[in-house]
Amino acid sequence: MRYPMEPYRIKVIESIADTTPDERRRILEEAGFNLFAVSADKVTIDLLTDSGTSAMSDRQWAGLMVGDESYAGSRNYYHFEETVREIFGYKYVIPAHQGRVAENLLFSTVVGKGSFVPNNIHFDTTRANVEHNFGRAVDCVIDAALHPTADHPFKGNMDLRKLEALIRERGAENIPLCLMTITNNSGGGQPVSMENIKSTRKLLDQYNIPLYFDACRFAENCYFIKKREAGYENRSMLSIAREIFSYGDGCTMSAKKDGLVNIGGFLCSNNHDLATSITNLLILVEGFPTYGGLAGRDLEAIAIGLKEVLDERYLESRISQVRCLGEELDSRGVPILKPPGGHAIYLDARAFLPHIPQEQFPAQALACALYLEGGIRGVEIGGLMFGHKDPATGKEVFPELEMVRLAVPRRVYTSAHIEFVAETICSVFRDRDAIRGYEIVYEAPVLRHFTARMRPIDG
Numbered sequence: 001m002r003y004p005m006e007p008y009r010i011k012v013i014e015s016i017a018d019t020t021p022d023e024r025r026r027i028l029e030e031a032g033f034n035l036f037a038v039s040a041d042k043v044t045i046d047l048l049t050d051s052g053t054s055a056m057s058d059r060q061w062a063g064l065m066v067g068d069e070s071y072a073g074s075r076n077y078y079h080f081e082e083t084v085r086e087i088f089g090y091k092y093v094i095p096a097h098q099g100r101v102a103e104n105l106l107f108s109t110v111v112g113k114g115s116f117v118p119n120n121i122h123f124d125t126t127r128a129n130v131e132h133n134f135g136r137a138v139d140c141v142i143d144a145a146l147h148p149t150a151d152h153p154f155k156g157n158m159d160l161r162k163l164e165a166l167i168r169e170r171g172a173e174n175i176p177l178c179l180m181t182i183t184n185n186s187g188g189g190q191p192v193s194m195e196n197i198k199s200t201r202k203l204l205d206q207y208n209i210p211l212y213f214d215a216c217r218f219a220e221n222c223y224f225i226k227k228r229e230a231g232y233e234n235r236s237m238l239s240i241a242r243e244i245f246s247y248g249d250g251c252t253m254s255a256k257k258d259g260l261v262n263i264g265g266f267l268c269s270n271n272h273d274l275a276t277s278i279t280n281l282l283i284l285v286e287g288f289p290t291y292g293g294l295a296g297r298d299l300e301a302i303a304i305g306l307k308e309v310l311d312e313r314y315l316e317s318r319i320s321q322v323r324c325l326g327e328e329l330d331s332r333g334v335p336i337l338k339p340p341g342g343h344a345i346y347l348d349a350r351a352f353l354p355h356i357p358q359e360q361f362p363a364q365a366l367a368c369a370l371y372l373e374g375g376i377r378g379v380e381i382g383g384l385m386f387g388h389k390d391p392a393t394g395k396e397v398f399p400e401l402e403m404v405r406l407a408v409p410r411r412v413y414t415s416a417h418i419e420f421v422a423e424t425i426c427s428v429f430r431d432r433d434a435i436r437g438y439e440i441v442y443e444a445p446v447l448r449h450f451t452a453r454m455r456p457i458d459g
């Protein structure tokens with residue numbers, strides 16, 4: 001497995017747990033075979049999420065020390081605002097303590113009963129915030145995105161026919177804004193092309209509907225555009241980012257992803273009246289507009305992180321690391337979602353464990369097997385997370401896909417770690433016939449995957 005070397009070296013280290021297979025078996029049993037209940041101290045390689053798990057640079061740590069914790073007018077806010085304006089280009093910049101608060105502020109202001117909000121695919125918190133405000137969240141992604149192995153360079157693209165059909169059916173006056181998630185997290189971290197962004201904008205212009213970006217992984221999306229879209233080969237990351245955002249009216253952002261920080265987010269808009277209402281709401285729920293639920297030092301770390309994330313050498317090593325993990329697994333016959341996205345590899349658990357029926361949670365079985373084998377923690381995205389009882393029949397309804405997502409934190413793991421992950425998965429794959437299914441012993445009424453307790457089915 002070879003990919004471009006990391007354009008940084010290590011100055012601070014954090015020890016990794018050393019557990020034996022017997023200990024891991026006991027830990028998993030105590031956790032009710034639910035990896036959310038396993039203490040992070042007992043995880044060897046943690047691929048649960050890429051959110052808030054980035055390693056900060058020496059410059060960002062230095063930035064924390066020049067934090068100005070004044071209630072109003074902190075110098076770090078001005079640095080943050082200037083940086084966000086330089087990259088995103090929007091007039092109004094509103095800090096928040098994470099992405100979902102930015103969503104909440106935006107949707108509680110513009111979405112109401114009878115509203116429809118299209119997106120390529122809504123991320124869970126985005127959908128939840130639209131629906132909490134009595135709007136309907138509608139996914140309009142291209143069909144290729146829904147096929148696990150369909151090869152397409154921009155599998156995150158919006159399907160303009162679906163979008164236009166929605167506008168015609170529901171009426172432009174009921175669509176307060178259209179979102180575009182870059183990269184498309186819930187669709188496997190797949191990018192959106194500039195061409196598609198431009199065409200989406202053009203279509204929305206005909207109906208006077210604003211376009212907002214869910215920009216969490218914007219830099220990763222810029223990198224894919226440079227590598228895959230004609231005409232962008234020689235463009236800088238910053239100029240690609242500026243072009244993307246020039247087609248929008250604003251954005252929401254979780255800095256826990258491409259802000260390269262552990263906490264933070266923001267909302268941008270060009271709309272003065274909207275920004276004013278949101279700022280008033282911000283003061284009520286998050287804090288004064290020059291800190292928005294964050295410390296001055298956090299804003300400084302975001303300002304620095306947003307610049308670092310646009311370093312092309314960093315993006316090259318980041319995206320290549322994820323891609324190489326995917327290619328290595330694919331070349332050894334392990335079924336994955338293709339092509340690899342920007343931040344994670346998804347194992348196709350139904351193809352991996354064809355002998356386990358969906359009622360026995362194959363993706364959960366696979367996630368547990370990876371932990372038992374090598375202490376690797378991924379996340380089940382399948383029947384445990386999305387399955388539910390049909391209120392009419394009382395029967396369990398299962399989602400289309402059973403996946404284990406392995407999200408790669410930014411700047412955290414080296415190529416030896418990634419090789420260890422690949423080896424562990426391949427060794428589980430060799431012995432896959434011995435893996436058994438699971439049943440639920442306890443489940444909460446909502447969001448059961450976080451707290452469910454399971455047990456292996458004898459057989």
Ligand SMILES: *Cc1c(COP(=O)(O)O)cnc(C)c1O
Binds near residue numbers: 123125181264
């Ligand atoms: C993480 C994420 C969010 C929510 O951000 P938080 O900081 O976790 O609240 C919204 N949209 C997308 C696409 C995300 O990946």
